[in-house]
Each structure stands twice: as structure tokens, then as C-alpha cells.
Amino acid sequence: MIFLLCQDKISWDVGCRVIRDNILLVVTYNFDPDKWYADEYFLIHSKLKTGEITQNEYDEAVVILDKKLEEMWKRLDGTYQINNGN
16 A cells, blocks of 8 residues: 655545545555556646746756656565564
């Protein structure tokens, strides 16, 4: 289970969303980093196409998004090991 707290709008496909005090609590059992990236990229790209952000802001947002995905995979890539002694 993954718990994420965010104050910005997000586009994750999740099982449950609770909004309280401008904080969005997201709970999901099947988090897909690639889908998350595609959804976030779509939002950034849409803002560029509608003129909400400049090309430079777009470029910066994509760099930040790429770094977030890389950091996410570092946390998610790994095997869970059960200790036989416990």
C-alpha cells in the first residue's frame, strides 16, 4: 500500500481519495509509475499547448518529472525479503 500526500492537483488512477485541509491523501494497491508519468506528462504538455506555461517552464517541468520518476523507481526497484527467523 502506498500513501502519498500532495498539495497540488494530481492525476493518479487510484482506489481512494480523501481531501482534508487542502491535502489529498491517495491510497492505492496497484500504483503504476509509468502510467503516473504518462498522466503527469500529459498535464504538463497540455499546459504548454494551451499557453498556460512557456517552453522554458515546460522544459523545466519535464526535467523535474523525469527526476521524480527516476527517484521513484529507485525506491520501488527492489525485492522484499522475509527473514525466516521472524
